[in-house]
Amino acid sequence: MEEAGREKEVVIPGEVLGKASDLMAGRGAYVAPHNNLVYASLTGFRRIVSPPLDSPVQDQRPTVEVTHHKAHGVIPEPGSVVLARVTKVMAKMASADIMCVGPKSVREKFTGIIRQQDVRATEIDKVDMHLSFRAGDIVRALVLSLGDARAYYLSTAQNELGVVSAESTSGATMVPISWTEMQCPLTAQIEHRKVAKVGG
Structure with a gap:
């Protein structure tokens, strides 16, 4: 060759x-x-x-x-389910660093954007980004498309997608109590999130 x-x-x-x-x-x-x-x-x-x-x-x-200029890792592609850490939440969207594609961790930095209309499937116009995600949350999301050259568009609109792990203000890992709320096991304080449905 x-x-x-x-x-x-x-x-x-x-x-x-x-x-x-x-x-x-x-x-x-x-x-x-x-x-x-x-x-x-x-x-x-x-x-x-x-x-x-x-x-x-x-x-x-x-x-x-x-x-690849470095070791070849997995690449997010439309249709793949990823785990991402939310880095910033704004009024109309949240940005996140993609950590895993399926079960495999990525080797380079990929940025994802969850737009307001892609947070959930119903009452899209009532979505409040700050009540859905916070910086540091781990979310399970579906890759919709390569948005612009710098970020992938992600969706959490299915029941099993959304926040899978979040820390409370006290630093404890919160427990999901509904599809919109998580609770701190230490203080019992409830915080709003777009929670991923666990199990069937």
Whole structure:
């Protein structure tokens, strides 16, 4: 395998790498069927690999790959369930650092955004972000899409999604008592959250 493009060009998820008619999508790349363009699916170095000598004559396209600049970890993708730590809560959205995709921990930093309309499935217009999440909460969320290049849009609108672990102001791990409330075991103080349903 000979590397044709030796320049170390860093690309980010969603960046166009070329046309599918000119390039085959390798690791870290995918073809969008609606426009036949090849996009990067992860952050890393763009690399063009010449076709192997024994490839069929009719398909002599080089392969474009995105190779990680660090050890290859799991990548959040639309439809995957992630665990994330809330870092900031604002009026219309909360931001969070994605820690795990499914059971696997991530090796690089991915940021998620939970928008007001994605917190729950009902009474969306009445959602108060500050009564749903607090900084430091661990939430289970569904990846909706790659929002902009810097953050994934996350949803907690299903019953089993939402806050799975939260600390009270006293520093104790709170116990869920309803789908909107958690209680501190030390002080019995109740705090509002969008709680993830546990079990069936």
